[in-house]
Amino acid sequence: MKWGRLLAFLAMVVVVLGLTISTGPKIWKSIPLGLDLKGGVDLLYAVDTPKGHPLDNTGKAALVRAIEMRVNALGVSSPIIQLEGQNQLGQDQIRVEVAGVKNQQEAVKVIGATAQLAIYGSAKIDPKTGKVVPVGPPLATGADLKSNAHWVVDQQTGQNAVAIEFKNASLWTSITKRYLQKPIYVFLNGQLLTNPVVEQVMYTGQSEISGGNLTTPQACIDLANELNAGALPYPLTLESETSVGPTLGATSLHRTLIAGVIAVVLIFAFMIAAYRMAGLIADIALVAYGYLTLLTFAGLHVVLTLSGLAALILGVGIAVDANIITYERIKDEVRNGRSLRSAVRIGNKNAFRTIIDSNATTFIAGLIMYIFGGEGDVRGFAVALIVGIIVSLLTAVLFARAMLLTFTASQAVKNPWWYGAPRGVVKSREAKV
Numbered sequence: 001m002k003w004g005r006l007l008a009f010l011a012m013v014v015v016v017l018g019l020t021i022s023t024g025p026k027i028w029k030s031i032p033l034g035l036d037l038k039g040g041v042d043l044l045y046a047v048d049t050p051k052g053h054p055l056d057n058t059g060k061a062a063l064v065r066a067i068e069m070r071v072n073a074l075g076v077s078s079p080i081i082q083l084e085g086q087n088q089l090g091q092d093q094i095r096v097e098v099a100g101v102k103n104q105q106e107a108v109k110v111i112g113a114t115a116q117l118a119i120y121g122s123a124k125i126d127p128k129t130g131k132v133v134p135v136g137p138p139l140a141t142g143a144d145l146k147s148n149a150h151w152v153v154d155q156q157t158g159q160n161a162v163a164i165e166f167k168n169a170s171l172w173t174s175i176t177k178r179y180l181q182k183p184i185y186v187f188l189n190g191q192l193l194t195n196p197v198v199e200q201v202m203y204t205g206q207s208e209i210s211g212g213n214l215t216t217p218q219a220c221i222d223l224a225n226e227l228n229a230g231a232l233p234y235p236l237t238l239e240s241e242t243s244v245g246p247t248l249g250a251t252s253l254h255r256t257l258i259a260g261v262i263a264v265v266l267i268f269a270f271m272i273a274a275y276r277m278a279g280l281i282a283d284i285a286l287v288a289y290g291y292l293t294l295l296t297f298a299g300l301h302v303v304l305t306l307s308g309l310a311a312l313i314l315g316v317g318i319a320v321d322a323n324i325i326t327y328e329r330i331k332d333e334v335r336n337g338r339s340l341r342s343a344v345r346i347g348n349k350n351a352f353r354t355i356i357d358s359n360a361t362t363f364i365a366g367l368i369m370y371i372f373g374g375e376g377d378v379r380g381f382a383v384a385l386i387v388g389i390i391v392s393l394l395t396a397v398l399f400a401r402a403m404l405l406t407f408t409a410s411q412a413v414k415n416p417w418w419y420g421a422p423r424g425v426v427k428s429r430e431a432k433v
Contacts, residue, residue, distance in 0.1 A: 315388025
């Protein structure tokens with residue numbers, strides 16, 4: 001027996017099992033769960049774009065970014081934001097899935113709230129509606145503000161107000177210089193909020209907004225939160241709202257995990273029963289596959305959905321398939337009369353092309369699903385499947401092969417039966433010897 005090779009094999013086993021046991025649970029908890037596993041709210045909005053100006057790529061990017069900022073303001077992260085087709089009115093639609101949100105009504109309010117703040121230098125009364133409407137382009141909008149708006153009480157008047165600060169202080173300075181001793185008109189969502197007279201030039205970029213319905217601390221806090229979450233480039237109209245309770249999501253996760261554990265245990269038992277020691281080595285490689293896949297998910301910040309979890313479990317079968325192909329090639333070489341070490345080496349070499357071909361076809365199928373499957377569950381399944389294929393090649397082709405060759409070289413077990421060869425083949429070889 002070559003103790004150096006055996007110790008090297010045992011070291012690989014200890015590293016895999018040690019990392020999995022010590023850091024695996026922490027990695028699993030760091031992976032964000034989707035709506036169907038954690039519960040949350042699914043919102044479908046219509047995007048109100050100006051007539052004749054459809055949503056372009058720049059507008060899409062700005063809209064997605066603004067919604068992400070608003071979701072982060074809710075204290076949750078990793079939303080799924082999908083641009084979909086058009087409704088019956090020809091309006092573009094956007095779907096927002098937020099998992100783990102505690103107050104769903106607040107989510108609906110914050111995500112869809114327009115908070116379109118604009119400052120104008122002139123306004124007039126519309127003779128048809130009798131409302132005050134702005135004139136000309138805005139001097140500044142909510143996009144020009146820093147995300148630090150907050151409720152304050154005016155020191156002089158005692159009124160509730162919202163303190164704001166411009167990103168570019170010189171912009172506010174130029175506005176106050178230009179309109180010194182003149183009124184400016186502050187509109188919120190198309191409604192005149194206040195029209196104060198500029199009493200002095202302001203150089204710091206800081207100011208306060210009051211008036212309108214900003215009469216209570218809560219109203220000021222709500223407006224400040226909406227401004228801080230980022231101004232939406234286009235107003236949104238809520239078309240549908242679907243809630244998934246946390247209990248239902250937890251039940252889906254629990255049942256899927258139980259099914260996964262049962263599948264993995266059966267696969268492990270089958271490999272040991274069919275290939276004995278070689279099967280045990282394949283099982284250790286499968287543990288490495290699961291660990292590296294979860295590590296990849298956590299590193300790429302993949303949101304794990306029910307379909308993605310199903311693809312992850314399916315990947316275990318894909319990974320073990322590579323080991324089965326290898327072991328069957330080894331059994332063929334043993335039947336042809338080769339020595340155990342020679343059979344292991346040549347069997348691995350002959351199986352390599354078959355493994356690559358079989359995984360390449362599955363990879364292509366996953367890639368097609370990702371490209372043409374659109375957003376949502378199909379793409380989530382495709383991502384998990386592609387990651388699983390790549391990781392399985394690393395673990396089954398490289399790591400499991402290295403473990404098998406190292407263990408064989410140690411000569412701790414010399415009987416081919418421990419590598420899956422039938423007893424009849426073993427006895428036949430013994431008779432020839």
